[in-house]
Amino acid sequence: MKLGILVNEGPYTHQASDSAYHFTKAALEKGHEIFRVFFYNDGVNNGTRLTVPPQDDRNLQKAWSELADKHKLDLVVCIAAAQRRGILDQDEAKRHGKNVDNIAPGFRISGLGQLVETAMIAERLVVFGD
């Protein structure tokens, strides 16, 4: 089955991103296709490479990046939600006069249209939130 994933909470405060990650990984292992994982609301905070969780805890950003690399996943962070929360890629950082970017490997920044497109094309959209 072709699945779309929506992650609406950031890492660690809520379990939503963990659940979405485990679901996505399990679905891929079962042979399902993940059309796209879209990060919205505080979910965009999953896409910063500047998180440094304790070594004895899971590193969610790294887990997503590695899963994306292994399965050629499309991880999309909403641009409007990202700008509010300080998640920038190189182009956005330059455009807004910021001296750093922080987007994590395997993530890209794009518009909300990518979420609506996921809802349209995926056979199921699975939403992970509070």
Next chain:
Amino acid sequence: MADVKPPEIASNIKKKLMYVNRKAPYGTIYALESLEVVLISAAFEQDVSLAFLDDGVYQLMKGQNTSGIGMKNFSPTFKALGDYEIKKLYVEKESLDERGLKPDDLMEISYEDEDEGFAKKPSVRIVNRSELTQIMAQQDVLLNF
């Protein structure tokens, strides 16, 4: 609002998308960011509806004034939804009752019916919990905020 290009590959797909709003308009960003997706989805010519339940019913309250909290009052945007061809706003009756609210406490939101000489018709429909359950069951996609 960012410019949105409708997807080239999916132009023949029309799905029933329902946005389920469960949270108060201020206090968290969910209501505002839900409305942002709703407006974008209008560009994709989908069959869009909105549901308001739990504290989400407060999103449609009349007379919202945010001057004391320093946040943008985005409630007028709901009144513009008709211009985006979004005409179905379902409000759960039990959620109103549980909060001591009446339909008259909600904003008047309308759309112009092209088939009837652009007559103004109400977009808000008060439905009870079991009706809303049935409406939800008919959707292709539910997006919860």
